[in-house]
Amino acid sequence: MSITIRTATDSDWPAVWPFMRDIIRAGETYTYDRDLDEGQARSTWFLPPPAHTVVAVDASGAVVGTAKTNPNHMGGASHIASASFMVDAARAGRGVGRALGEYVIEWARAEGYRAIQFNAVVETNTRAVRLWRSLGFEIMTTLPEGFRHPEHGYVGLHIMYRRL
């Protein structure tokens, strides 16, 4: 699948929300309130600069994934970026997440960030953990029982980090 990454615009939101909604409602991989409404989700994801939101588009022009990145800390730690990713479940496993991850690493480096920190990677989200490790992210620690999974109960929450 040929994937293009481009900056998100307001007109992309209607294509993003359906798969984002499914991910949020499932409550298995993200630390968002499961009943987050569309307006809250939009204002969480489509942030003003210095945040940066992109979409992944397939050859037909369909939006198949999205990423946002923003400073993880302020002040003396503002050189650490954060990033979040969502891929349409119907298109998973076709390199969309990897393309978004590679893009964000390059973007953050070009912006002058010195590292990317993921604050909350659910340990049962093994596909994501494997992908981030393959892109050079390290599990720095796992918060024990840090996440309450709707099916598995309390599971670990990884903090992952990659220097740029």
Place this chain on the structure above:
Amino acid sequence: MSITIRTATDSDWPAVWPFMRDIIRAGETYTYDRDLDEGQARSTWFLPPPAHTVVAVDASGAVVGTAKTNPNHMGGASHIASASFMVDAARAGRGVGRALGEYVIEWARAEGYRAIQFNAVVETNTRAVRLWRSLGFEIMTTLPEGFRHPEHGYVGLHIMYRRL
């Protein structure tokens, strides 16, 4: 020094801001922008519920420190609290930080939180690290070069955690 901890009110702000300002301007221990203005600082520290802000008051009624605590994550990780502390440098070393820490641990436990996570403890802030360890917090990881200290350059940034 006899210390009382009580919920902060708007009328406490003028007593909090002078020592908070000094700590923020120094830029050695907190990941705030060093030029944060008073309004930004106030809205960062005096948050609506479920956040909770307290002040430490000495026997004369003077405000000598403050703490705020709030959920560290949302959704499936909302059982992890965050907490931040500031003590008037002129009153440091007299148990104010410890009294605030003990209060916050009890408060978070009573609120139903299952853990407290500190996201960013600067490794050169050895007095704070020692205090948190003595109160049962563990250094889960240290982000290498996670903090740019105005004097020491890039130093590590601890993530500390205590189960309740």
